[in-house]
Amino acid sequence: MIEVRSLAKRFRLPSRGKSPTALDPRDHDGWFHAVRDVSFRCTPGEVLGLLGPNGAGKTTTLRLLSTALKPDSGSIHANGIDLLANPLAARQHIGFLSGSTGLYGRLTARENIEYFGRLHGMSPAHLKRRCDELFELLQMHEFGNKRADALSTGMKQKCAIARTVVHEPQIVILDEPTTGLDVMSAKILLDFIASYKALRVPLIFSTHHLHEVEKLCDRVCIINHGKTAFHGSIDELRQLGGSADLYDAFVDVIHQGG
Numbered sequence: 477m478i479e480v481r482s483l484a485k486r487f488r489l490p491s492r493g494k495s496p497t498a499l500d501p502r503d504h505d506g507w508f509h510a511v512r513d514v515s516f517r518c519t520p521g522e523v524l525g526l527l528g529p530n531g532a533g534k535t536t537t538l539r540l541l542s543t544a545l546k547p548d549s550g551s552i553h554a555n556g557i558d559l560l561a562n563p564l565a566a567r568q569h570i571g572f573l574s575g576s577t578g579l580y581g582r583l584t585a586r587e588n589i590e591y592f593g594r595l596h597g598m599s600p601a602h603l604k605r606r607c608d609e610l611f612e613l614l615q616m617h618e619f620g621n622k623r624a625d626a627l628s629t630g631m632k633q634k635c636a637i638a639r640t641v642v643h644e645p646q647i648v649i650l651d652e653p654t655t656g657l658d659v660m661s662a663k664i665l666l667d668f669i670a671s672y673k674a675l676r677v678p679l680i681f682s683t684h685h686l687h688e689v690e691k692l693c694d695r696v697c698i699i700n701h702g703k704t705a706f707h708g709s710i711d712e713l714r715q716l717g718g719s720a721d722l723y724d725a726f727v728d729v730i731h732q733g734g
């Protein structure tokens with residue numbers, strides 16, 4: 477289970493010239509409060525969708541969860557571990573896919589995944605079994621022996637996801653995992669995400685695609701201007717918006733100002 481309470485993170489703005497973000501309510505006194513008050517939880521067997529307009533603070537929130545950034549205030553607990561007090565211990569529990577694939581171009585797809593598995597201390601036999609399993613689940617056999625720098629966008633993304641979860645993390649966090657994927661690759665990935673429910677591993681992913689949320693998510697967190705504007709089930713979101721259509725409900729939440 478991962479539980480996030482009242483998370484906040486600000487960035488120092490460049491001191492010279494007029495701020496390009498002057499119209500954003502998060503811009504104060506030379507600081508940009510990218511995340512102001514974000515709370516949500518994701519329990520075992522749940523998939524949580526993180527939604528919000530461009531610039532809302534989704535990636536910043538996920539980077540805080542991954543321990544790549546340290547929050548200014550708030551708390552994050554992952555499987556009972558206080559992430560801020562024990563970032564190293566928490567990192568072993570978490571698999572985080574960021575916007576960049578982070579692959580080594582000169583290594584093949586398989587070598588990349590094996591490399592990250594070794595970094596996590598996996599034995600050769602365990603690593604081989606896990607790679608075979610991921611190649612099957614993500615349908616990567618066709619390009620396993622191709623160098624990463626020669627892979628297509630979709631192939632790279634599958635490879636990056638495999639490397640994120642090679643060590644069988646107990647919490648999975650994916651930042652816009654389906655970006656750049658064709659319909660068939662996106663379906664493979666969405667089925668892969670859904671498989672985490674049966675594993676009872678909490679999975680959080682950010683997306684702009686409401687149909688993915690409708691299909692996969694048990695719970696939704698909508699962030700607007702750095703604040704949680706909605707946190708609840710898909711049905712609760714529909715009721716809040718007064719519409720069966722998720723798109724209308726999402727727009728209503730954003731217009732209400734969060």
Ligand SMILES: Nc1ncnc2c1ncn2[C@@H]1O[C@H](COP(=O)(O)OP(=O)(O)OP(=O)(O)O)[C@@H](O)[C@H]1O
Binds near residue numbers: 488510532533
């Ligand atoms: N290092 C930084 N320094 C200053 N501002 C930052 C920094 N990182 C993010 N921001 C600002 O914080 C806000 C939130 O950015 P973030 O990337 O979290 O948004 P997002 O919801 O993921 O957007 P998108 O949907 O476009 O990916 C943006 O206005 C962004 O410019």
